[in-house]
Amino acid sequence: MNRTAILERLQTQLHEGNHIIGVSTGTGITAKVAAESGADFILMLNSGKFRQMGRSSLAGFLPFCNSNEMVMDFGSREIVPLVRHTPVLFGLNANDPTRDMAKYIEEIKARGFAGINNYPTVGLIDGKFREALEEDGICYEQEVEAIRLAHQQELFTVAFVFDEQQAVQMAEAGAEVICVHLGLTVGGLLGARKVVSLEAAKTKALRILAAAGEVKPEVIQMIYGGPVKTPVDVQYMYSNNTAIMGYIGGSAFERIPSEQSITAITRDFKRLGKLNEDDLMVQMLSGITKHYDYVEFVKEYVAQNYSEEIIFADLAQVAHISRSYLSSLFKKEVGCSFQSYLVNYRIDKAATLLQSPHLQLSEVAAMAGYSDYAQFSRMFKKLKGCSPRQYRSNLNTRI
DSSP: OOHHHHHHHHHHHHHTTOOEEEEEESSHHHHHHHHHTTOSEEEEOHHHHHHHTTOOGGGGGSTTSOHHHHHHHHIIIIITTTOOSSOEEEEEOTTOTTSOHHHHHHHHHHTTOOEEEEOSOGGGOOHHHHHHHHHTTOSHHHHHHHHHHHHHTTOEEEEEEOSHHHHHHHHHHTOSEEEEEOOSOOOOOOHHHHHHHHHHHHHHHHHHHHHHHHHOTTOEEEEESTTOOSHHHHHHHHTTOSSOOEEEESTTTTHHHHHHHHHHHHHHHHTTTOOOTTOHHHHHHHOGGGTOOHHHHHHHHHHHHTTSOOOHHHHHHHHTSOHHHHHHHHHHHHSSOHHHHHHHHHHHHHHHHTTOTTSOHHHHHHHTTOSOHHHHHHHHHHHHSSOHHHHHHHHHHHO
16 A cells, blocks of 8 residues: 555545544554554554563563564564555664665565554653763664655655654654654543643643644644543543544553453453342343343343344343233333334434534444434434434534
């Protein structure tokens, strides 16, 4: 995939009101699932491989291996052949003294990578160690030069920057994406401390991106790391401004979800026999009548699964009664058929979702359980008296 095609795809996303998402990884399964889920590009960074080893991202800055050899090995063998329709970018250690960077970038391109990113970067190093590195010629300017060389070779380039000067340098070098790196992804921030941290990060990012935009107005502006690690955090960073066009994540897509899900599932398997009796699936498996009357079971099932396909006959089978008997019980107690109840429930949920201006109308339809937007629009108009678009417009007028 060449640079022009990548940029056209990204600009289309932005024109449609979407944000750009980049995923940093060191494993094929994450790259494959991220690509299938809509990631706009995949970054092959050495820290991603270390995360898969159970190590900190900081391992990518220590002398445990040759960074460029590591990325070339797992990226070209495990990722590029697997992810064929999503751009894969090479995390380039531009300060590698054993490489002729111009020739090495040619090799990167020949091995199927669509572009490069400057990582590991001296931008994450400070203090006396940073001073010593720069005295030896290991400096951020080498990363700028690598981005310039890659741009000249028609590769797509994503530049991590840490201040306004670096943003200007990378924009002048031709970087297609300027990404403000806010530091290694942090955890444990809660409450007011979290809000303050996000606000400081947002202020910093906007200041740096403004500098890049003055040099190259068409540059794509993104953020990475620091306190920004959940969709809610990212939504806050997007709010009330149009400068931040997307988000790149590593730990946020890989380490944190894995830690949470593996911890939860391991605990669940460990405590078999002690599962929460309020869990609907536990109640279904152990027998509906032990916990509910039939109608309450159906109503709770709808509340938890309205966005998915719901087959009434399946519910009757789970409850071990006939479909016709469950249908008559439901209509007698609720006052309408199951199908009418489900449609009304979904449309009411959709009306609530329409209050979120960042959601596309098609997204609202899908979240409410409608894969066919035309059908969703017809049902919404029938029950609410106007189309979803008009309903949202009326909400804005009242505000």
